Amino acid sequence: MARVVILGAGISGHTAALHVRRQLGKQHEVVVVSPNADWNWIPSNIWVGVGRMTTKQVTFPLAPIYRRQKIDFRQAKAVALWPEGDAQNPQGAVDIEYTLPGRTGEHELLRYDYLINATGPKLNFAATPGLGPDGGNSVSVCTAAHAVEAADRLEHVMQKLEQGQRQTLVIGVGHGTCTCEGAAFEYAFNVEHQLRTRGVRDRAEVIYLTNEYELGDFGVGGMTFAQGGFLTSSQLWTESLFREREVKAILRAHVQRVEPGKVFYETLDGAEGSLDFDFAMLLPPFRGQDLQAFDRAGQDISSALFAPNGFLKVDADYSAKPFEQWQASDWPRTYASPNYPNLFGIGIAFAPPHPISRPRKTADGTVISPAPPRTGMPSGIMGRQVAASIADMINKGAPAPTHTASMAEMGAGCIASAGAGLRRGTAASMTMYPVVPDPDKYGPAGRSLTATTGELGLAGHWMKHLLHHMFIYKAKARPGWAFIPE
Amino acid sequence: MPESPPAAPYPGQLVHTEAPVPTRRTIRRRTSLPLQAYRFGAISWKMLQTIRRTHQH
Secondary structure, three states: OOEEEEEOOOHHHHHHHHHHHHHOOOOOEEEEEEOOOEEEOHHHHHHHOOOOOOHHHHEEEHHHHHHHHOOEEEEEEEEEEEOOOOOOOOOOEEEEEEOOOOOOOOEEEEEOOEEEEOOOOEEOHHHOOOOOOOOOOOEOOOOHHHHHHHHHHHHHHHHHHHOOOOEEEEEEEOOOOOOOHHHHHHHHHHHHHHHHHOOOHHHEEEEEEOOOOOOOOOOOOOOEEEEOOEEEEHHHHHHHHHHHHOOEEEOOEEEEEEEOOEEEEEEOOOOEEEEEOOEEEEEOOEEOOOOEEEOOOOOEOHHHHEOOOOOEOOOOOOOOOOHHHOOHHHOOOOOEOOOOOOEEEOHHHEOOOOOOOOOOEOOOOOEOOOOOOOOOHHHHHHHHHHHHHHHHHHHOOOOOOOOOOOOOOOOEEEEEEOOOOOOOOOEEEEEEOOOOOOHHHHOOOOOOOOOOEEEEEHHHHHHHHHHHHHHHHHHOOOOOHHHOOO | OOOOOOOOOOOOEOOOOOOOOOOHHHHHHHHOHHHHHHHHHHHHHHHHHHHHHHHOO
């Protein structure tokens, strides 16, 4: 009997758990450890954040799904890895601390044969003084609860606008190293759409504050599209939308601190500025969860297992090299730890070898460039492929992972909502292939010009709605779920 | 057609962009039900192609 332990039940961890359970016989055990009782379809949090959806529409309890799927669920957080086992037992283990009401704080040492670290990001609001909803001065849409709070604050601003007061809304990222600019973009345009729907757009100033060098970068270095016989860029395309909807943008910015009603930032050229706001939704930077690692003797080996940002090192090329020497082959393929072949890191939890966008710093050394996104479709694909590898290692005795999922050989579909509504909604529908550019294979654009596309329209909004229902159906492991691709 | 954003009071602001703004016809097309139903099919096809390419590896 083998035991597969999966840390985290987000998109990658939950996908891996369902697939590995499906592929293993009943004699094998699959255990999911997650501090959260509910699963959250995070892409729809932006609609919760503008009051168009409720928490119930984007979350559901995990326990009944896992009970039905014969997956052992522990509502707990991982605090330490023992990949070589401990003095009593050489089998790898993970120390978990329960968050389940009634067992809160209780520890358990969980032995494993295979471990998948899919713990996702730690929302690092602490990186910027005053950032965030918990004791800070801004809101977030990173969790459903955060999005509910954002919607409440937004409604307060809407009411002031309806009373004739002018309001300034700042939406974007709260640190120079943030990722998920796409989510900030979506929220900015959904808010703008709501303002128009409520008839108060003329009294509101909407400002998008970002660490991107250019609009349309989205942390993937931008995209090149072939449209109407011309090559065009995601920059031009995105700028057009900003100009059409009269959303102002502050680019290349690192937020230094957020005070009540005021955000202070510096830009890549060294200039410093501040913005007064009535509403600020600023996403936090991410770092790895607070996990330690120990060898059998109890020596701390965290720095060998994890990158300085706390993400798990996997089979990537982490050697430091300049942007010009970055290669598609730097990116991991199997997501196995180089030191421990039964330990995997997927989704946001794996350490990328470097960003995708060109890295940039101020003269004083402040990094202002997006971290690479690895959410949504790539996360799900990693989960599925790592699950297949582990199943082959258990069922067929494969000596090494049999499936790969390099982001340099993986496409992604991204639907960025720019306003909700079945008749009046809009979304930017983008496909890109591959996610990590490969100029050696695809020329200067770095990506296939036939498979990298973008368009704006109501159809994109329908697609986002369809994906919302489809992926929640899949995550609930309803009949036929395995046929729905990631 | 909206004018270009005015000169910036904020450091780093996107002061001016020459990006084209859509015509009224383009905006209408973006919400035209028959056309968007067709585009929905096209986007679905593109998504499926992206998935197919990814799974070839």
